[in-house]
Amino acid sequence: MSLSRLLVTFLNRLQPSAETVMLVSAIAVGVISGTGVTLFRKLILLAQELYWHDLAVVLSNKWAWAVLFVPMLGALVVSFVRFRLDQAEARASNNTQSVARDVGQLPYSQIPLKTLAAALSLGSGASLGPEGPSVELGSNIGSLLGQMMQFSSERIRLLIGAGGAAGLAAGFNAPIAGVFFALEVLLRDSYRTNKSSPNSDVSVVVIASVISALVSQISLGERPAFSLPVYEVRSYWELPLYLGLGILASVVALLFTRAIKQAKRFFAGEWAIAPFMQKLSMPVKLLIGGFCVGLIALTFPEAIGIGYETVESILQDTPFTIPLLAILLVIKLLLTAISSGSGFVGGIFAPSIFLGAVLGSLYGQAIASILPASIPIAASPAYALVGMAAVLAGTVRAPLTSVLLLFEMTRDYRIVLPLMAAVGLCAWVLDQLDNTKGDRMIMQWSDLPADIEVLEKIKIAEVMTLNPASIKYSMPLLQAAQFITSGYHHSALVFDDINHLQGILTTQDIKRLLSAPAGEPPLEEMTVQNICTREVLCTFADESLAEALKRMATRDLRQMPVVDRNQPKRVIGMVDRLAITTAYNTALTKRAIAARITATKLTVNITNTSANTTNSNNTSVNANANSGNSRHNDNNQYEEKSSNSSLGNGSNGNNEKIIDKDNNLSSSLNNNLNTNSNSNLNKELDIHSSEAISP
Incomplete structure (x- = not known):
């Protein structure tokens, strides 16, 4: 008996309430996600140690420029993992994974490979972040647990959101931000749809986030992600300056997201000037990305990797000149786009925070040099912190999550009001400029999952x-x-x-x-x-x-x-x-039924083929063995052949009956579905000949 059946049988004997089952599931998701993210972060540190301390030291002792090859070597290793991952995804696409995703189930067979690819990408210096893979890891753990427990699609979606919250909470040591991220981004539609027990849904997400953050704190420590110097908002008249930073942050966030899209189009060969990129293999594309990372590592090492060390230095008011900050802003934006487009695995949370910190520090120093000394303004780290939240909010389109995340990461309340003002203005500006607003409004308004x-x-x-x-x-x-x-x-x-x-x-x-x-x-x-x-x-x-x-x-x-x-x-x-x-949910149900029928057919056909092959091999072996015997064994040979023949025919007959029964079931279900669909589609033809509706 499988593990999932044992769990279901155990719970059925206990007969707990639905709320108790979800509570236990939330605790399990939190523990497993926290443990998984902790191991993932330690794997990143191990890869960084291997690439940039062991290998880079050996190469730099011989040739200083040889550091260029470190990210390229990492790209080759990542390409091998990506190749195995693509193979696993190709096998999954032949099954019911695509339909399972529609009903709230995520494919979980690729979880270890995706996590390994992300850790190796970040360890080799790719300009990406660990938070995206952490959220995906937690979401997949929630999906896996929901499938093992044979939950409904609504409960599986809830566990997916709880797992995502747990992943973010463990990655940033920020449980409150993890909860709001799940409700604001992951569960935005299903939470609105499920009006029956919203408090229970929130409690599941909260418990998973808290437990995951607790596991992360036990393993990685309780200190905040960034340590801040003492600063303060000098005057309420300074608030318009933060609003100006919010507008600049919206521009940077918009350029950042568009640069990532354009980089993916470039590496996919969709640019008119570079159609040859479509013919290049994945390892070659990753080598190009690794080469770019290596070039930047030779000149501006502050811009490679996750970049939290540079952010920490900016927040500690380490001297960075205005030209250097401007160069880092441009390089980090382009390098992140290249890293993502070329095939490295990682998230965009950390690069967004990096860009926001650099932009805020640049802005703070610029206005300090322009304004007279008699006007009191805060130090540049205050603007860096506000810039971090604003660019992050504009990139992931989650303003509440950004405000709470930066508050939990710094644990400093003195900057909250300017923070909220800049984040709110940034989000508003991007809503006005975003040409994909219509598609997002569909999902926010219609109470439906994002499946256009x-x-x-x-x-x-x-x-x-x-x-x-x-x-x-x-x-x-x-x-x-x-x-x-x-x-x-x-x-x-x-x-x-x-x-x-x-x-x-x-x-x-x-x-x-x-x-x-x-x-x-x-x-x-x-x-x-x-x-x-x-x-x-x-x-x-x-x-x-x-x-x-x-x-x-x-x-x-x-x-x-x-x-x-x-x-x-x-x-x-x-x-x-x-x-x-109703039509949307019905369409998903039809696809799930069709996928189940297809999976049943594949199973029956494989069983039938295996049975026929076995019978054929048995007959061949018996015939060869008996051909070498003497004549007085003819009767035994005849009895063995007869026995094998009768067994083979009986097996084939049963399998043919199973196939016929399955074909009849599939035909009946498809006919019923097609009849209902055709009756609805024929409305459109009848409409053109109908009379106008009378009041």
């Missing part, structure tokens, strides 16, 4: 309602209000006398009017056209859910009318949030 592909495959015609509530624009307002509330509608479409769409009337419009002071004309004399919303956002039946949700998210709409593309005033249906959520 599923939404793009479903048409509006499959989920819309054909008979939405509607009223005349000349109807008295009180009568229209009674109609909407009596039918428990959230809104009603407003039509004119020839059934053309004129607007929409919502319960919010009615409540706003009722709560306003009495005016002219009186409420009893008003009609629907006096207060209805004239500018109505509409969608079309042939659009995908993703396209419609982008439009709905701009105004946070609950529902939207579906109109004829050729006649925009002719309404043919209504689509709402509940229908979209």
Whole structure:
């Protein structure tokens, strides 16, 4: 019996409550994640010791420039691990891993290889951070435990978030920031969707984060990540200066994220000037990245690796000239993009913190040299700390996590107000400049996991309602209000006398009017056209859910009318949030069922092939053995052949029955799913011949 079955059997005998099971699971996730992240950090230190203390010393004693080869050697080692990792992912893609990810399960067979690749990448000097792999390690541990316990997809998603929080808490020794990271980033959608027990969900994440941080503190120590000198905000008039730093941080964060994307496009051969990169193998790309890291190690060693030593020096007010800080800012940004694009494994938390510290120190020194000495301002480490949080918030799009993370890493409350001001302004500026805002708003608004592909495959015609509530624009307002509330509608479409769409009337419009002071004309004399919303956002039946949700998210709409593309005033249906959520979950369920059927077929076919091969080998061996015997063994030879033949036929017959039964099951399920899907898709064809909806 497998370990998962033993655990399930044990829990079934104890019959604990669901909350108790999740509590125990959270503790297990915290302990395992904390232990895993601790081992991961020690593995990074071991790799750094091997590369930059043992190997680099030997090479530099002979040739000073030979340090260039240290990152290149690390790149070769990482390429070997990446090759094994790609093989494991290719095998997983042939199974049900892609569908399992949709229902909240992550592939966990590659966890050791990914962790090893990240440790070797960071140890060899790649300009990345350990926090991303730590979060991924914790998330995979949560997923693995949920699968072993045979939890539902919702509980597995919760354990994934708890594991991610535990990974971040152990990596930064910051349990509070880990909790907010899980709720703000990892569980943003599922936490909004699960309204039944939000407190229980938070408690699971909190417990996992605290336990993981405790394990990390026991192993690595309790000191904060950075030690700060004594400083203070000199004047409240200094706050606008921090707001200016927030604007600069938004620019750096935007350039940083775009540089990473462009570097990945370059190494993928998508640049017009470098199509040859597509033909290069992964080891060659990693060697290019390692060569760039080695060049920087010869000239600006402060910029390679995780970079926390440089950040610590900046916060301790170690003298860095303005030109040097400007060079480090540019080099670190480009080197991180090259390291990520070439194939090294790591996160972007640490590089973001590095860029923020350099930017803040540069900004603080610059304004100190510009402003008169009579104006009191804080020292440059204060601006460095604010810059760290602002750039991190702009890069990972998690302002609350950034504020709490920097607070826990430094354990200094004196800078919180400027910190929050700069982070908030940075996040706001990036929201205005980000051209991918629509896709992110879909996921934040729609209460759905971030899987745009599923939404793009479903048409509006499959989920819309054909008979939405509607009223005349000349109807008295009180009568229209009674109609909407009596039918428990959230809104009603407003039509004119020839059934053309004129607007929409919502319960919010009615409540706003009722709560306003009495005016002219009186409420009893008003009609629907006096207060209805004239500018109505509409969608079309042939659009995908993703396209419609982008439009709905701009105004946070609950529902939207579906109109004829050729006649925009002719309404043919209504689509709402509940229908979209139902369609999304149904699509995931269909994919899971199809994957299970495919896996069953593969198992049966493998069993059948193995049985046939065994029978064939047995028959061949018996025939060869009997051919060398004397004639008086003919009867025995005949009996052995007959026995083997009958056994082989019986086995093949049973296997054929199993295959036929499985094929019938697969055909039946696929027919049912296709019938339901076709009936929904045929709505779109029927719409074009239908009459306009009458109010």
